[in-house]
Amino acid sequence: MNKSFLRKLGIKKNNNGTWTGKKSYGTGEVLPSYSPMEGAFIGNATVTTKTEYNRVIRMAEKAFVKWRALPAPQRGEVVRQYGEALRKYKQPLGKLVSYEMGKSLQEGLGEVQEMIDMADFAVGISRQLYGLTIQSERPDHHMLERWHPMGIVGVISAFNFPVAVWAWNAMIAMVCGDVVVWKPSEKVPLCSIACMNILQDVLKANKVPEGVVNVINGDYQVGEWMTHDERIPLISATGSVRMGRIVGTTVAQRLGKSLLELGGNNAIIVTPSVDMELMLRGVVFGAVGTAGQRCTSTRRLIIHESIYDTVKKKLKKAYKQIKIGDPLDANNHMGPLIDELAVENYMHALKQVKAEGGSFLVKGGILKGPGYESGTYVKPVIAEVEPHFEIVQTETFAPILYLMKYNNIEEAIAINNGVPQGLSSAIMTNNLRESERFISYGGSECGIANVNIGTSGAEIGGAFGGEKHTGGGRESGSDAWKTYMRRQTITINYSEDLPLAQGIKFDF
Secondary structure (H helix, E strand, O other): OOOHHHHHOOOEEOOOOEEEOOOOOOOOOEEEEEOOOOOOEEEEEEOOOHHHHHHHHHHHHHHHHHHOOOOHHHHHHHHHHHHHHHHHOHHHHHHHHHHHHOOOHHHHHHHHHHHHHHHHHHHHHOOOOOOEEEEOOOOOEEEEEEEEEOOEEEEEOOOOOOOHHHHHHHHHHHHHOOEEEEEOOOOOHHHHHHHHHHHHHHHHHOOOOOOOEEEOOOOHHHHHHHHHOOOOOEEEEEOOHHHHHHHHHHHHHOOOEEEEEOOOOEEEEEOOOOOHHHHHHHHHHHHHHHHHOOOOOEEEEEEEOOOHHHHHHHHHHHHOOOOEOOOOOOOOOEOOOOOHHHHHHHHHHHHHHHHOOOEEEEOOOEOOOOOOOOOOOEOOEEEEOOOOOOHHHOOOOOOEEEEEEEOOHHHHHHHHHOOOEEOEEEEEOOOHHHHHHHHOOOOOOOOEEEEOOOOOOOOOOOEEOOEEOOOOOOEEOOOHHHHHEEEEEEEEEOOOOOOOHHHOOOOO
């Protein structure tokens, strides 16, 4: 395959087959990258050693002292220029995301656009890091609330969004005055190198201190160094619930802060008043997009019993039209799973459905033959199940959609909420009362609740994250910037006396 897009991103191949960026912090063992698209070896990134890790952290600490001293709008200007650079490199970077991760080219380009949008959003925030003025109970006093940079923000990102999730964190952290150390998924290391190459040119042009943004590659051990490191006050981690429990516990033991964005087991409720065509588009993209490897992928479809058979027929017909293959081919809807382990988990879930008494409306399996040589292409599945099935309570990162019936809206909401995860949810209805019931207290317990759109495709303007086993963290929009800063309450006395709060007397 022609890999000219790698050269456009400044990634050069050394004699030993290792790909390195303009600024590399790894000289240890090599970390191989394979494309799930064709199973082909792309190249090796270099693993950061413990000695190099400590050097990066020390460098970041020094950079923080200088970076936080810059006015926030000046920091925002650097981020703005990065957004402009991303516009320039959108095509090659989107192609790399698609090639290394396996999502469709349209989704790869969309992920880079999300980075661009995030940069624009962060630039606005750089002039809106507002505090409060608070009335004091004491005469000739006033109170203020100010926000200050925290220091080093450690970002641990997952393979399914190899560049966008880092940008959610890094763009906001940078305008807040923090510095960033990024540990990307070991399954997509070249994407992180490309992002840093683009950023390094911007940082250099603006004479930004070395160490403001850093990337360290490696396996879980590198992440463990970060979570145990008291020099990193905030760890933002995206991944599985299992990983989140480890990160959250470890960081809490050292009294640090963690921002966790973990698994989803997302449902769409389909009511009798639904717009069928609108529903189909939302469900199919939610279940099949990114081969079901989004944390917001639609896993469960909760259908009113009066339209259950109709929805089944329409879904079965729609699934026949799904094209699976090379994600760089714009005609295909779905690419491969990330690796063989993901395929194993997919096959295990299908066996579990059958073992628990479920049935298949659309059968699955591994695709074989020309174009599927990597062994990571699978068929999207629709299974009829009961809400209490154990497999339905878990998240399988694969294109498996579970169908189940409901009788009334209260039952539907209970089924929606009846899983440990609480990320995204949706209702498809033209009934105002049902939609309001879904988004009101006693409705969806998820961090995201949509009406007449699917569970996938969140905009960056709203805070992203979920409840329960999803971790409770919030990234991206709204006032999520507060997570990356420390709050300080200030009381100023401009009187000639020293009255105490609550009327306490202490004379001597």
